[in-house]
Amino acid sequence: MAFGAFQSSAPGGSVAAAAPQVQRKSPVALWLLLPGILYLILFFVTPLFSLVLTSFQESVPGGFIGEYQTAFRFENYVEVVSTYFTHIGRSFVYASLATVFALLLGYPLAYVIGVKLRAYPLWQALALVLLIAPFFISFLLRTLAWKQIFSDEGFVVGALKTMQLIPADAYLTGTPFSVVFGLTYMFLPFMALPIYATLEKLDLRYVEAGGDLYANPVTVFRKVTFPLSIPGVISGTLLTFIPATGDYINASRDFLGSTDTAMMGNVIEANFLVLQNFPAAAALSLILMMSILILVSIYVRRSGTDDLL
Amino acid sequence: MNKETSARQFAEAGADLSLVNVTKRFPGFTAIDDLSLDIPAGSFFALLGPSGCGKTTTLRLVAGLEEPTEGRILVGGKDVTDTKAYQRPVNTVFQSYALFPHMSVLDNVMFGLKRRKIADADQLAKDALALVELGHVANRKPAQLSGGQQQRVALARAVVNRPALLLLDEPLGALDLKLRRQMQLELKEIQQEVGLTFLHVTHDQEEAMTMADTVAVMNQGRIEQMGAPEELYESPQTSFVATFLGQSNLFTGEVSGSTNQVITVSVAGQELRVPTDRAVSHRGDVTVGIRPEKVVLHREKPAQSSSVTVLGPGRVTDASFSGVSTQYLVEVPGMGQIIVFAQNTSLGEHASEGDEVFVSWQVDHAFGLADAPAPEGKYVSDTDTVSVAVQEREKLEAEFEEA
Amino acid sequence: MRGFGKYLLWVYSGMALVFLMIPIVYTIVFSFNDARRTNIVWRGFTFDNWLDVCNAQDVCSSFGNSLLVAGVSTVLATAMGTAIALALVRYRFRFREATTLLLFLPMATPEVVLGAGLAAQFLQLGVQKGLVTIIIAHTMFCISFVVVTVRARVAVLDGALEEAGRDLYASPNQVFWRVTFPLLIPGIVAAALLSFALSFDDFIITNFNAGPAMTFPRFVYTAAARGIPAEANVIASGVFFCAILLVLIAQVGGAIKRQRLAQVG
Numbered sequence: 001m002a003f004g005a006f007q008s009s010a011p012g013g014s015v016a017a018a019a020p021q022v023q024r025k026s027p028v029a030l031w032l033l034l035p036g037i038l039y040l041i042l043f044f045v046t047p048l049f050s051l052v053l054t055s056f057q058e059s060v061p062g063g064f065i066g067e068y069q070t071a072f073r074f075e076n077y078v079e080v081v082s083t084y085f086t087h088i089g090r091s092f093v094y095a096s097l098a099t100v101f102a103l104l105l106g107y108p109l110a111y112v113i114g115v116k117l118r119a120y121p122l123w124q125a126l127a128l129v130l131l132i133a134p135f136f137i138s139f140l141l142r143t144l145a146w147k148q149i150f151s152d153e154g155f156v157v158g159a160l161k162t163m164q165l166i167p168a169d170a171y172l173t174g175t176p177f178s179v180v181f182g183l184t185y186m187f188l189p190f191m192a193l194p195i196y197a198t199l200e201k202l203d204l205r206y207v208e209a210g211g212d213l214y215a216n217p218v219t220v221f222r223k224v225t226f227p228l229s230i231p232g233v234i235s236g237t238l239l240t241f242i243p244a245t246g247d248y249i250n251a252s253r254d255f256l257g258s259t260d261t262a263m264m265g266n267v268i269e270a271n272f273l274v275l276q277n278f279p280a281a282a283a284l285s286l287i288l289m290m291s292i293l294i295l296v297s298i299y300v301r302r303s304g305t306d307d308l309l
Numbered sequence: 310m311n312k313e314t315s316a317r318q319f320a321e322a323g324a325d326l327s328l329v330n331v332t333k334r335f336p337g338f339t340a341i342d343d344l345s346l347d348i349p350a351g352s353f354f355a356l357l358g359p360s361g362c363g364k365t366t367t368l369r370l371v372a373g374l375e376e377p378t379e380g381r382i383l384v385g386g387k388d389v390t391d392t393k394a395y396q397r398p399v400n401t402v403f404q405s406y407a408l409f410p411h412m413s414v415l416d417n418v419m420f421g422l423k424r425r426k427i428a429d430a431d432q433l434a435k436d437a438l439a440l441v442e443l444g445h446v447a448n449r450k451p452a453q454l455s456g457g458q459q460q461r462v463a464l465a466r467a468v469v470n471r472p473a474l475l476l477l478d479e480p481l482g483a484l485d486l487k488l489r490r491q492m493q494l495e496l497k498e499i500q501q502e503v504g505l506t507f508l509h510v511t512h513d514q515e516e517a518m519t520m521a522d523t524v525a526v527m528n529q530g531r532i533e534q535m536g537a538p539e540e541l542y543e544s545p546q547t548s549f550v551a552t553f554l555g556q557s558n559l560f561t562g563e564v565s566g567s568t569n570q571v572i573t574v575s576v577a578g579q580e581l582r583v584p585t586d587r588a589v590s591h592r593g594d595v596t597v598g599i600r601p602e603k604v605v606l607h608r609e610k611p612a613q614s615s616s617v618t619v620l621g622p623g624r625v626t627d628a629s630f631s632g633v634s635t636q637y638l639v640e641v642p643g644m645g646q647i648i649v650f651a652q653n654t655s656l657g658e659h660a661s662e663g664d665e666v667f668v669s670w671q672v673d674h675a676f677g678l679a680d681a682p683a684p685e686g687k688y689v690s691d692t693d694t695v696s697v698a699v700q701e702r703e704k705l706e707a708e709f710e711e712a
Numbered sequence: 713m714r715g716f717g718k719y720l721l722w723v724y725s726g727m728a729l730v731f732l733m734i735p736i737v738y739t740i741v742f743s744f745n746d747a748r749r750t751n752i753v754w755r756g757f758t759f760d761n762w763l764d765v766c767n768a769q770d771v772c773s774s775f776g777n778s779l780l781v782a783g784v785s786t787v788l789a790t791a792m793g794t795a796i797a798l799a800l801v802r803y804r805f806r807f808r809e810a811t812t813l814l815l816f817l818p819m820a821t822p823e824v825v826l827g828a829g830l831a832a833q834f835l836q837l838g839v840q841k842g843l844v845t846i847i848i849a850h851t852m853f854c855i856s857f858v859v860v861t862v863r864a865r866v867a868v869l870d871g872a873l874e875e876a877g878r879d880l881y882a883s884p885n886q887v888f889w890r891v892t893f894p895l896l897i898p899g900i901v902a903a904a905l906l907s908f909a910l911s912f913d914d915f916i917i918t919n920f921n922a923g924p925a926m927t928f929p930r931f932v933y934t935a936a937a938r939g940i941p942a943e944a945n946v947i948a949s950g951v952f953f954c955a956i957l958l959v960l961i962a963q964v965g966g967a968i969k970r971q972r973l974a975q976v977g
Contacts, residue, residue: 023801023802023803023804024802024803024804025803025804025805026803028799028803029799029802029803029804029805030805031795032795032796032798032799032803033795033796033799033805033811035791035792035795036792036793036795036796036855036859037796037811037814039792039851039852039855040814040815040818040852040855041814043830043833043848043849043851043852044814044817044818044826044829044852045814046833047826047829047830047832047833048825048829050829050832050833050836051825051828051829051832054832054836105728105731106728108721108724108725108728109724109725109728109729111721111725112721112722112725113725116721116722121967122967125963125964125967127729128963129956129959129960129963130729130732130733131729131732132959133732133733133736133952133956134732134735134736135909135913136909136951136952136955136956137735137736137739137948137949137951137952138913138928138929138932138948138951139913139915139929140915140929140932140933140936141735141739141932141940141944141945141948142735142736142739143735144932144936144940145734145735145736145738145739145742146735148738148752149734149735149738151752153752153753185731185732185735188728188731188732189732238820242820242822243822243823245822246822246823246824246825246916248824248916249915249916249933254933254936254937255936264824265822265824265916268824268828269824269919269920272828272831272920273919273920278832278835281828282828282832285822285824285825285828285829286825288822288824288825289821289822289825292820292821292822293820296820372879373878373879374875374878374879393878394875394878394879395878395879395880395881395882395883396881399879400879400880401875401876401879403872403875403876405870405872407870407872407873407875407876408876409873409876409877409891410873410895411894411895420877420880420882420890421880421881424880424881424882424883424886425881450973452973453972453973466880467879470880470881
């Protein structure tokens with residue numbers, strides 16, 4: 001799926017197509033699977049259950065902040081949604097916008113690197129390095145860099161004001177613009193890499209066949225290239241949208257956001273680490289998780305679990 | 310080190326192979342159906358057949374890469390049916406060569422020797438490479454070699470282990486024509502020098518006939534006919550063999566008379582004669598066959614004689630010049646289209662499309678078959694394994710619907 | 713019009729790449745800033761930050777912690793993940809769909825949820841949060857990525873190679889260690905590198921589960937409010953250069969190798 005982006009191509013050397021590997025039944029499989037699966041059950045599944053239980057807890061009457069007891073307080077969810085539904089909605093809106101922008105920027109980029117640069121392998125390698133380079137610098141510092149670039153004392157705002165493109169008292173940081181900008185920037189490689197991976201394997205002979213059958217370049221793209229790249233587009237979209245909804249760095253006050261742009265992630269963090277309102281944080285987390293799962297299950301229903309990994 | 314001395318070092322006799330009532334079933338279809346086969350030691354044996362006929366499966370059963378559903382396999386008289394691949398004294402040259410990409414050529418060739426903990430593996434491997442004249446690439450990686458060189462390394466890797474039986478799975482398929490011819494001769498040479506038993510699987514009938522001492526033609530999991538190449542070619546016993554091995558003109562009719570020497574078959578009013586000892590069946594429906602190169606083209610009606618069959622007049626519907634010979638298609642009313650191969654022994658004397666001609670052949674060259682050729686559609690039917698499986702499934706589904 | 717359109721795509725993509733590079737360049741440039749407490753305004757060029765990296769408090773210790781955590785989690789995740797990848801491709805077993813789903817979910821779950829969940833669990837169990845809990849968390853989310861990476865590599869292995877091994881007298885054990893495993897190593901290394909990178913740069917999950925422990929991203933976040941010292945930029949730039957160097961060596965090395973293989977003799 002998505003992570004084909006990180007693979008290098010298979011080793012050459014065989015003349016005919018690789019022979020398929022036979023799957024056998026054997027107790028060895030159990031020993032291979034056990035450590036990892038047990039680990040995940042212990043440290044992924046159980047915490048999720050913990051989260052569910054926590055979300056139903058109620059505060060101990062007369063207890064101190066952060067003290068809760070087990071209960072089944074469904075009102076937690078109602079309260080959380082009514083208090084924070086703007087944040088919830090905002091998260092999905094920002095994430096959707098970021099995904100769309102990332103796609104608009106990322107697809108052509110992936111196309112150029114994966115298709116157009118095939119003739120120049122050295123440039124292709126270089127472009128690929130540039131595409132993944134952002135992963136090697138802490139994303140916090142990168143986001144901070146944008147904050148300082150967009151700050152009131154910075155060059156960008158100054159220039160825009162001089163050119164009178166924005167009013168004199170306007171600011172760029174702490175606005176929806178900067179948050180979506182930050183999100184788009186952060187997830188652009190996540191969108192571009194899976195698309196690159198599919199486009200890189202695109203057999204150009206399909207494109208040639210399209211041209212041979214009287215289709216102009218635009219039509220060939222619409223009817224041949226793009227449909228063949230859809231698996232990559234879907235991967236990229238999921239890889240962008242899902243983390244973006246839960247992100248709270250970009251929207252955080254210290255980075256590109258302000259209190260007006262707080263997303264779900266900020267709220268969860270605040271409730272968990274600061275307010276110590278664990279049930280609220282847990283409930284919000286689960287709401288976020290559920291909505292993501294609904295999206296994923298639609299995807300799985302269409303392509304089956306085999307494609308997931 | 311010349312080839313002779315190095316060959317002598319490998320001169321250990323091969324063993325014979327016996328397949329006894331072997332059946333191999335996969336979910337959905339039977340790949341091999343009650344196959345019995347004996348291959349004498351030291352011979353070059355070819356298994357010939359179209360894709361999906363079961364020949365590769367047979368090879369894999371002998372190698373131990375698959376297990377038979379029923380039957381026994383004996384190598385050199387020993388029952389190896391229950392042994393695993395790595396325990397059998399059998400080696401394979403794979404269709405894709407399967408050279409280990411992460412090892413050098415020399416390490417590849419040494420691999421089997423090292424697993425068997427044979428002393429002096431290094432020197433033996435070098436000798437094997439010398440045998441295929443690739444000593445100078447010992448330290449390269451397989452990816453640095455050409456297709457032909459890879460093929461020879463694969464051969465050396467197998468031969469160096471002095472296996473009782475060497476299996477070759479269409480090893481020449483990926484080579485171009487000239488290289489393939491060269492390798493065919495080399496393989497035959499090595500087999501004769503080293504004295505191993507070779508089992509060669511191929512769909513190329515020319516390859517099978519030039520290289521093998523014995524050829525078995527396989528079709529849909531069964532052996533249709535087995536024998537020396539010439540025997541199979543000149544005296545086919547089923548219409549599949551007659552049409553798979555080279556081409557044949559086939560005419561089906563009812564036996565109208567038979568003597569000790571000759572049987573007469575009535576086809577569309579014509580009386581065709583076949584020698585009795587070249588006919589599989591002597592009564593009922595018989596298919597008379599004649600190879601195209603045995604048919605002679607005449608501009609005028611030739612003299613009648615009891616030893617010559619004459620058909621005509623017919624019209625030439627196609628004349629294809631192919632260098633050595635010209636292939637004619639002659640339409641004779643009532644008999645259908647007759648293929649004629651005429652060797653171009655002189656310049657320019659060819660019949661052209663539309664000419665009226667007669668055809669004739671020696672009665673002694675004809676053969677008689679018990680089965681009629683299967684009706685062929687315009688396009689050759691799919692016989693590869695996947696299509697066969699799909700067809701079987703569709704048949705089963707259709708049966709389901711009806712029930 | 714067509715000629716213009718031809719270049720449009722290139723220009724657009726070039727701009728996208730430049731867009732990606734801007735903050736990186738900014739960060740590297742500002743590592744040379746002669747900053748006092750906060751590294752916001754450019755004051756002047758200096759090498760001091762690079763020479764005295766550990767001058768700023770916590771910068772080096774948090775960097776060291778990040779390396780340690782990434783190292784340990786990578787080893788654990790790669791070992792467990794490779795085993796699972798092998799099982800998925802080579803063996804038939806029941807609950808295959810459930811297993812695939814279980815492996816996929818951590819990648820699809822938002823980091824806040826993962827972080828909050830584990831933190832809630834540690835809270836309930838009364839476990840002290842610290843480096844150990846961070847390692848536990850990182851290993852957890854890295855396993856899935858390792859599985860995906862290695863699995864892709866296992867899936868394209870030529871089955872004929874192992875058959876050749878069996879044909880050449882290698883027992884199943886020998887086939888695995890002498891044929892299969894050496895061919896898997898590039899994939900395993902790629903998975904390990906991916907896991908290391910993910911762990912090193914992780915913030916959200918770490919923040920929830922760190923307690924008092926400091927990793928480098930955590931340091932940057934907490935310092936963001938009062939001003940990040942230029943030394944942090946130095947560390948980040950240093951890591952960046954090392955990583956780029958590694959990637960370039962790998963790419964160039966691969967290109968040279970391919971060129972050598974193309975010279976068929």
